[in-house]
Amino acid sequence: xxxxxxxxxxxxxxxxxxxxxxxxxxxxxxxxxxxxxxxxxxxxxxxxxxxxxxxxxxxxxxxxxxxxxxxxxxxxxxxxxxxxxxxxxxxxxxxxxxxxxxxxxxxxxxxxxxxxxxxxxxxxxxxxxxxxxxxxxxxxxxxxxxxxxxxxxxxxxxxxxxxxxxxxxxxxxxxxxxxxxxxxxxxxxxxxxxxxxxxxxxxxxxxxxxxxxxxxxxxxxxxxxxxxxxxxxxxxxxxxxxxxxxxxxxxxxxxxxxxxxxxxxxxxxxxxxxxxxxxxxxxxxxxxxxxxxxxxxxxxxxxxxxxxxxxxxxxxxxxxxxxxxxxxxxxxxxxxxxxxxxxxxxxxxxxxxxxxxxxxxxxxxxxxxxxxxxxxxxxxxxxxxxxxxxxxxxxxxxxxxxxxxxxxxxxxxxxxxxxxxxxxxxxxxxxxxxxxxxxxxxxxxxxxxxxxxxxxxxxxxxxxxxxxxxxxxxxxxxxxxxxxxxxxxx
Ligand SMILES: [Zn+2]
Numbered sequence: 507x508x509x510x511x512x513x514x515x516x517x518x519x520x521x522x523x524x525x526x527x528x529x530x531x532x533x534x535x536x537x538x539x540x541x542x543x544x545x546x547x548x549x550x551x552x553x554x555x556x557x558x559x560x561x562x563x564x565x566x567x568x569x570x571x572x573x574x575x576x577x578x579x580x581x582x583x584x585x586x587x588x589x590x591x592x593x594x595x596x597x598x599x600x601x602x603x604x605x606x607x608x609x610x611x612x613x614x615x616x617x618x619x620x621x622x623x624x625x626x627x628x629x630x631x632x633x634x635x636x637x638x639x640x641x642x643x644x645x646x647x648x649x650x651x652x653x654x655x656x657x658x659x660x661x662x663x664x665x666x667x668x669x670x671x672x673x674x675x676x677x678x679x680x681x682x683x684x685x686x687x688x689x690x691x692x693x694x695x696x697x698x699x700x701x702x703x704x705x706x707x708x709x710x711x712x713x714x715x716x717x718x719x720x721x722x723x724x725x726x727x728x729x730x731x732x733x734x735x736x737x738x739x740x741x742x743x744x745x746x747x748x749x750x751x752x753x754x755x756x757x758x759x760x761x762x763x764x765x766x767x768x769x770x771x772x773x774x775x776x777x778x779x780x781x782x783x784x785x786x787x788x789x790x791x792x793x794x795x796x797x798x799x800x801x802x803x804x805x806x807x808x809x810x811x812x813x814x815x816x817x818x819x820x821x822x823x824x825x826x827x828x829x830x831x832x833x834x835x836x837x838x839x840x841x842x843x844x845x846x847x848x849x850x851x852x853x854x855x856x857x858x859x860x861x862x863x864x865x866x867x868x869x870x871x872x873x874x875x876x877x878x879x880x881x882x883x884x885x886x887x888x889x890x891x892x893x894x895x896x897x898x899x900x901x902x903x904x905x906x907x908x909x910x911x912x913x914x915x916x917x918x919x920x921x922x923x924x925x926x927x928x929x930x931x932x933x934x935x936x937x938x939x940x941x942x943x944x945x946x947x948x949x950x951x952x953x954x955x956x957x958x959x960x961x962x963x964x965x966x967x968x969x970x971x972x973x974x975x976x977x978x979x980x981x982x983x984x985x986x987x988x989x990x991x992x993x994x995x996x
Pocket of ligand 1: 916931932933937
């Protein structure tokens, strides 16, 4: 409507102008270099109008021709980018849905259409991995690392390094994985996976000192829950104390063990290690105090055994009666703890006090029936009366009784004969918990979430270990889930 009005207005103006010129007739005369042109004013006005229109049309035509190639090129580039990003997003979806053929086709397409190496290389690497071509994937990840460094794009280099590190871990190349994780950490000091990977590899290799340094970095990066960090630190301290003791460095061993015990007073291995070293230096009272503290948190047989041995001088023959007396004090702390009665019964058996042994084993049974208490009763029956129906009765009960708790790996479910910072089956660090074996294997639980798992049985930690040499000796049948965890020792 407005356009029409505007048009009519302009038309009116032109007509008015034409009428105005027509009502004022006259002639124009041009005299130039001997040429003479004489014409009506109306004709001149009409000619000027036609000239203006032609000039306008020519300018518009020229501008259109001048701009069109650029406009055409820009349109083409936009369409290329759009198709490239479409290929990229569909490619990542194909990877996620496991469509090998589509993934590699779309990866090639995206790479041809887009100049976004951080994204197209990642898609190509993932597509190659999906197709099982690890070498090609490694090439793409390495390209990401190198081009990221060259283009000053640490994010791209970091992703490339992660891909390479995961490949190295899967292939069991732990040294290479460690170096890649260190390189990635240099790019992003607070990032989680480089630190966790380094810590896991160092701990699995038994490099306790390096693992302790990495644990400091993990702590300042707040990469794990505080209780997990504390438990890991205590486990490392116990292992470092054991290593120092094995090297004959008793003072350092004791200092490390006390640190572990102070950090985690409820930890069985820390208390046992500290108590044993304290007792060796003649501090039987301090040893008993450490054991009592852990015992109140988790009454564990290893603590009872260390308690029984706490007053004995190294090298002297053990006095069974003195041991019985010491363990009576342990029972006195809390008489409702079956472990205390079992430990006292064991000391009584050594002292050949059959009645006392039988009494405490029976008491332990009323508190919690268990296979190993029935087996001990059978042994007492044999020692006292020889083989017979009483022994067989206890053994039959033992076969029916509930299983006893053991050092079970939270990661692979394997049962370890003694506590160690590393699982003897899967090599996982700080995965052992004192609990009932069987049915509770959590092979797929990522290591970093394990800290949230509550201890299902009294006594979540600790125990006297069998020493670093025997932990990974493989004399126990390997648990099947252990093979699911990549990156064991190289
Ligand atoms: Zn394990």
